Amino acid sequence: MKKNLVAFSLALLLSSQSVQASDYGLCINRSKGDWRKQVVCNQDETRRLMREINNTYAKLARDPHFNRLNTGKTSLNEQFKSWQEYRNSYCSYWEKAQSGYGDEEYHRAECMRLVTQKHYDDLENLIEMAYAIRE
Amino acid sequence: MMKKSLGCLVVSSLAIFASSAQADLYQECLDKNYMSDKEMAKCNDDEATRIMGEIRKKVNSIAATSYFNNWDPSKKNFKILLSNWENLRNEYCDLYGYTFTQGMGTISVLQTSKCNLDMNKRFLEDLEHVVNIYRENAL
Structure with a gap:
Protein backbone atom coordinates (compact mmCIF):
# COMPACT_ATOMS: atom_id res chain seq x y z
CA MET A 1 0.00 0.00 0.00
CA LYS A 2 2.79 2.31 1.03
CA LYS A 3 4.71 1.38 -2.13
CA ASN A 4 1.71 2.26 -4.30
CA LEU A 5 1.36 5.59 -2.56
CA VAL A 6 5.06 6.39 -3.20
CA ALA A 7 4.74 5.36 -6.87
CA PHE A 8 1.61 7.49 -7.22
CA SER A 9 3.31 10.52 -5.63
CA LEU A 10 6.33 10.05 -7.90
CA ALA A 11 4.12 9.84 -11.00
CA LEU A 12 2.28 12.98 -9.85
CA LEU A 13 5.60 14.78 -9.31
CA LEU A 14 6.95 13.73 -12.71
CA SER A 15 3.77 14.74 -14.50
CA SER A 16 3.72 18.11 -12.75
CA GLN A 17 7.35 18.63 -13.81
CA SER A 18 6.57 17.81 -17.42
CA VAL A 19 3.64 20.23 -17.32
CA GLN A 20 6.03 22.88 -15.96
CA ALA A 21 8.63 22.11 -18.61
CA SER A 22 6.05 22.36 -21.35
CA ASP A 23 4.85 25.67 -19.89
CA TYR A 24 8.14 27.13 -21.06
CA GLY A 25 7.73 25.56 -24.52
CA LEU A 26 4.16 26.88 -24.73
CA CYS A 27 5.26 30.33 -23.66
CA ILE A 28 7.93 30.37 -26.37
CA ASN A 29 5.38 29.19 -28.95
CA ARG A 30 2.94 31.87 -27.88
CA SER A 31 5.61 34.54 -28.19
CA LYS A 32 5.62 34.05 -31.98
CA GLY A 33 9.26 35.05 -32.18
CA ASP A 34 8.89 38.26 -30.17
CA TRP A 35 12.10 38.36 -28.12
CA ARG A 36 10.61 40.68 -25.51
CA LYS A 37 7.95 38.09 -24.73
CA GLN A 38 10.62 35.38 -24.74
CA VAL A 39 12.52 37.32 -22.07
CA VAL A 40 9.48 36.86 -19.81
CA CYS A 41 9.30 33.11 -20.70
CA ASN A 42 12.97 32.69 -19.77
CA GLN A 43 12.58 34.66 -16.56
CA ASP A 44 9.54 32.64 -15.50
CA GLU A 45 11.32 29.38 -16.21
CA THR A 46 14.41 30.56 -14.30
CA ARG A 47 12.22 31.46 -11.33
CA ARG A 48 10.61 28.01 -11.44
CA LEU A 49 14.02 26.33 -11.56
CA MET A 50 15.26 28.50 -8.68
CA ARG A 51 12.37 27.29 -6.56
CA GLU A 52 13.31 23.71 -7.41
CA ILE A 53 16.95 24.40 -6.58
CA ASN A 54 16.00 25.92 -3.23
CA ASN A 55 13.90 22.84 -2.46
CA THR A 56 16.81 20.56 -3.36
CA TYR A 57 19.22 22.48 -1.11
CA ALA A 58 16.64 22.34 1.67
CA LYS A 59 16.29 18.58 1.15
CA LEU A 60 20.07 18.15 1.41
CA ALA A 61 20.23 20.38 4.49
CA ARG A 62 17.58 18.30 6.25
CA ASP A 63 19.40 15.07 5.46
CA PRO A 64 21.41 13.96 8.53
CA HIS A 65 24.08 12.37 6.28
CA PHE A 66 25.06 15.81 5.03
CA ASN A 67 25.20 17.41 8.48
CA ARG A 68 28.95 17.08 8.76
CA LEU A 69 29.53 18.89 5.50
CA ASN A 70 26.96 21.57 6.08
CA THR A 71 29.07 23.94 8.16
CA GLY A 72 31.26 27.02 7.57
CA LYS A 73 32.85 27.30 4.11
CA THR A 74 31.36 24.02 2.94
CA SER A 75 27.85 24.93 3.98
CA LEU A 76 25.13 24.50 1.41
CA ASN A 77 24.30 28.17 1.79
CA GLU A 78 27.86 29.09 0.73
CA GLN A 79 27.60 26.73 -2.25
CA PHE A 80 24.36 28.31 -3.34
CA LYS A 81 25.93 31.78 -3.09
CA SER A 82 29.02 30.69 -5.07
CA TRP A 83 26.92 29.21 -7.79
CA GLN A 84 24.81 32.38 -8.11
CA GLU A 85 27.94 34.55 -8.28
CA TYR A 86 29.41 32.35 -10.98
CA ARG A 87 26.18 32.31 -12.99
CA ASN A 88 25.85 36.08 -12.87
CA SER A 89 29.43 36.74 -13.95
CA TYR A 90 29.37 34.11 -16.70
CA CYS A 91 26.10 35.49 -18.06
CA SER A 92 27.53 39.00 -18.25
CA TYR A 93 30.11 37.57 -20.73
CA TRP A 94 27.46 35.75 -22.66
CA GLU A 95 25.43 38.96 -22.84
CA LYS A 96 28.46 41.02 -23.83
CA ALA A 97 29.42 38.55 -26.58
CA GLN A 98 25.97 38.97 -28.13
CA SER A 99 25.45 42.65 -27.56
CA GLY A 100 25.17 45.35 -30.19
CA TYR A 101 21.72 44.54 -31.57
CA GLY A 102 19.59 45.92 -28.76
CA ASP A 103 18.39 42.51 -27.58
CA GLU A 104 20.93 42.03 -24.76
CA GLU A 105 18.14 41.47 -22.26
CA TYR A 106 17.00 38.40 -24.19
CA HIS A 107 20.49 36.87 -24.25
CA ARG A 108 21.00 37.47 -20.57
CA ALA A 109 17.64 35.90 -19.71
CA GLU A 110 18.42 32.91 -21.93
CA CYS A 111 21.84 32.43 -20.34
CA MET A 112 20.37 32.66 -16.82
CA ARG A 113 17.81 29.99 -17.69
CA LEU A 114 20.36 27.63 -19.27
CA VAL A 115 22.91 27.91 -16.45
CA THR A 116 20.18 27.54 -13.83
CA GLN A 117 18.88 24.45 -15.61
CA LYS A 118 22.41 22.97 -15.59
CA HIS A 119 22.79 23.53 -11.85
CA TYR A 120 19.36 22.06 -11.21
CA ASP A 121 20.35 18.93 -13.22
CA ASP A 122 23.63 18.67 -11.27
CA LEU A 123 21.82 18.80 -7.95
CA GLU A 124 19.20 16.31 -9.05
CA ASN A 125 21.95 13.87 -10.09
CA LEU A 126 23.61 14.37 -6.74
CA ILE A 127 20.41 13.60 -4.83
CA GLU A 128 19.73 10.54 -6.98
CA MET A 129 23.29 9.31 -6.42
CA ALA A 130 23.04 9.88 -2.66
CA TYR A 131 19.92 7.75 -2.39
CA ALA A 132 21.18 5.08 -4.82
CA ILE A 133 24.36 4.62 -2.77
CA ARG A 134 22.38 4.10 0.43
CA GLU A 135 20.20 1.34 -1.05
CA MET B 1 44.90 33.36 -49.41
CA MET B 2 45.79 29.76 -50.22
CA LYS B 3 48.86 30.00 -48.00
CA LYS B 4 46.75 31.38 -45.14
CA SER B 5 44.22 28.52 -45.39
CA LEU B 6 47.00 25.98 -45.49
CA GLY B 7 48.58 27.61 -42.44
CA CYS B 8 45.27 27.48 -40.55
CA LEU B 9 44.85 23.82 -41.48
CA VAL B 10 48.35 22.94 -40.25
CA VAL B 11 47.88 24.87 -36.98
CA SER B 12 44.49 23.30 -36.26
CA SER B 13 45.78 19.80 -37.14
CA LEU B 14 48.70 20.32 -34.77
CA ALA B 15 46.35 21.53 -32.00
CA ILE B 16 44.08 18.48 -32.46
CA PHE B 17 47.11 16.18 -32.47
CA ALA B 18 48.53 17.79 -29.31
CA SER B 19 45.23 17.62 -27.44
CA SER B 20 44.64 13.96 -28.37
CA ALA B 21 48.22 13.17 -27.29
CA GLN B 22 47.48 14.78 -23.92
CA ALA B 23 44.25 12.81 -23.60
CA ASP B 24 46.24 9.61 -24.32
CA LEU B 25 48.69 10.50 -21.56
CA TYR B 26 45.80 10.88 -19.15
CA GLN B 27 44.29 7.54 -20.16
CA GLU B 28 47.71 5.91 -19.89
CA CYS B 29 48.07 7.29 -16.36
CA LEU B 30 44.67 5.85 -15.37
CA ASP B 31 45.46 2.46 -16.93
CA LYS B 32 48.80 2.30 -15.16
CA ASN B 33 47.34 3.11 -11.74
CA TYR B 34 43.97 1.40 -11.81
Missing part, protein backbone atom coordinates in the same frame (compact mmCIF):
# COMPACT_ATOMS: atom_id res chain seq x y z
CA MET B 35 44.72 -0.44 -8.54
CA SER B 36 45.08 2.71 -6.48
CA ASP B 37 42.35 5.30 -5.87
CA LYS B 38 44.99 7.72 -4.65
CA GLU B 39 47.13 7.41 -7.78
CA MET B 40 44.12 7.61 -10.07
CA ALA B 41 43.04 10.74 -8.23
CA LYS B 42 46.49 12.16 -8.98
CA CYS B 43 45.99 11.43 -12.72
CA ASN B 44 42.70 13.33 -12.52
CA ASP B 45 44.36 16.22 -10.68
CA ASP B 46 47.13 16.47 -13.29
CA GLU B 47 44.63 16.44 -16.14
CA ALA B 48 42.43 18.99 -14.33
CA THR B 49 45.50 21.25 -13.94
CA ARG B 50 46.24 20.91 -17.65
CA ILE B 51 42.65 21.85 -18.55
CA MET B 52 42.87 24.78 -16.11
CA GLY B 53 45.88 25.98 -18.14
CA GLU B 54 43.69 25.82 -21.28
CA ILE B 55 41.01 27.78 -19.44
CA ARG B 56 43.49 30.52 -18.50
CA LYS B 57 44.71 30.68 -22.11
CA LYS B 58 41.13 30.93 -23.36
CA VAL B 59 40.25 33.63 -20.81
CA ASN B 60 43.36 35.61 -21.78
CA SER B 61 42.57 35.28 -25.46
CA ILE B 62 39.06 36.63 -24.85
CA ALA B 63 40.44 39.45 -22.73
CA ALA B 64 42.94 40.34 -25.47
CA THR B 65 40.28 41.10 -28.10
CA SER B 66 39.76 44.84 -28.37
CA TYR B 67 36.02 44.41 -27.91
CA PHE B 68 36.29 42.78 -24.47
CA ASN B 69 39.31 44.87 -23.60
CA ASN B 70 37.26 48.05 -24.07
CA TRP B 71 34.54 46.64 -21.86
CA ASP B 72 36.86 45.47 -19.13
CA PRO B 73 40.26 47.19 -19.48
CA SER B 74 41.46 46.26 -16.00
CA LYS B 75 40.41 42.63 -16.58
CA LYS B 76 38.65 42.81 -13.25
CA ASN B 77 35.57 40.98 -14.53
CA PHE B 78 37.72 38.16 -15.87
CA LYS B 79 39.42 37.73 -12.54
CA ILE B 80 36.04 37.69 -10.82
CA LEU B 81 34.70 35.14 -13.29
CA LEU B 82 37.66 32.82 -12.76
CA SER B 83 37.56 33.13 -9.00
CA ASN B 84 33.77 32.60 -8.90
CA TRP B 85 34.24 29.57 -11.10
CA GLU B 86 36.93 28.08 -8.87
CA ASN B 87 34.81 28.61 -5.74
CA LEU B 88 31.79 26.99 -7.33
CA ARG B 89 33.79 24.03 -8.66
CA ASN B 90 35.57 23.36 -5.38
CA GLU B 91 32.43 23.61 -3.29
CA TYR B 92 30.27 21.57 -5.63
CA CYS B 93 32.94 18.87 -5.99
CA ASP B 94 33.38 18.64 -2.22
CA LEU B 95 29.69 17.95 -1.99
CA TYR B 96 29.89 15.52 -4.91
CA GLY B 97 32.79 13.60 -3.39
CA TYR B 98 31.15 13.56 0.01
CA THR B 99 27.96 12.14 -1.50
CA PHE B 100 29.82 8.98 -2.47
CA THR B 101 30.83 8.09 1.07
CA GLN B 102 28.57 10.29 3.15
CA GLY B 103 31.19 10.35 5.83
CA MET B 104 32.35 6.73 5.49
CA GLY B 105 35.10 5.25 3.31
CA THR B 106 37.84 6.72 1.13
CA ILE B 107 36.55 6.73 -2.44
CA SER B 108 35.49 10.38 -2.17
CA VAL B 109 39.02 11.64 -3.01
CA LEU B 110 38.86 9.91 -6.38
CA GLN B 111 35.32 11.12 -7.04
CA THR B 112 36.16 14.68 -6.01
CA SER B 113 39.14 14.77 -8.38
CA LYS B 114 37.05 13.35 -11.25
CA CYS B 115 34.39 15.96 -10.55
CA ASN B 116 37.04 18.73 -10.63
CA LEU B 117 38.26 17.44 -13.99
CA ASP B 118 34.77 17.17 -15.49
CA MET B 119 33.80 20.60 -14.21
CA ASN B 120 36.95 22.12 -15.72
CA LYS B 121 36.13 20.53 -19.07
CA ARG B 122 32.64 21.91 -18.87
CA PHE B 123 33.86 25.41 -18.05
CA LEU B 124 36.28 25.28 -20.98
CA GLU B 125 33.33 24.38 -23.24
CA ASP B 126 31.28 27.22 -21.76
CA LEU B 127 34.09 29.66 -22.49
CA GLU B 128 34.42 28.31 -26.03
CA HIS B 129 30.72 28.90 -26.40
CA VAL B 130 31.16 32.58 -25.50
CA VAL B 131 34.04 32.88 -27.99
CA ASN B 132 31.94 31.27 -30.73
CA ILE B 133 28.99 33.57 -30.08
CA TYR B 134 31.30 36.56 -30.23
CA ARG B 135 32.89 35.36 -33.49
CA GLU B 136 29.51 34.72 -35.12
CA ASN B 137 28.31 38.16 -34.06
CA ALA B 138 31.47 39.86 -35.25
CA LEU B 139 31.10 38.49 -38.81
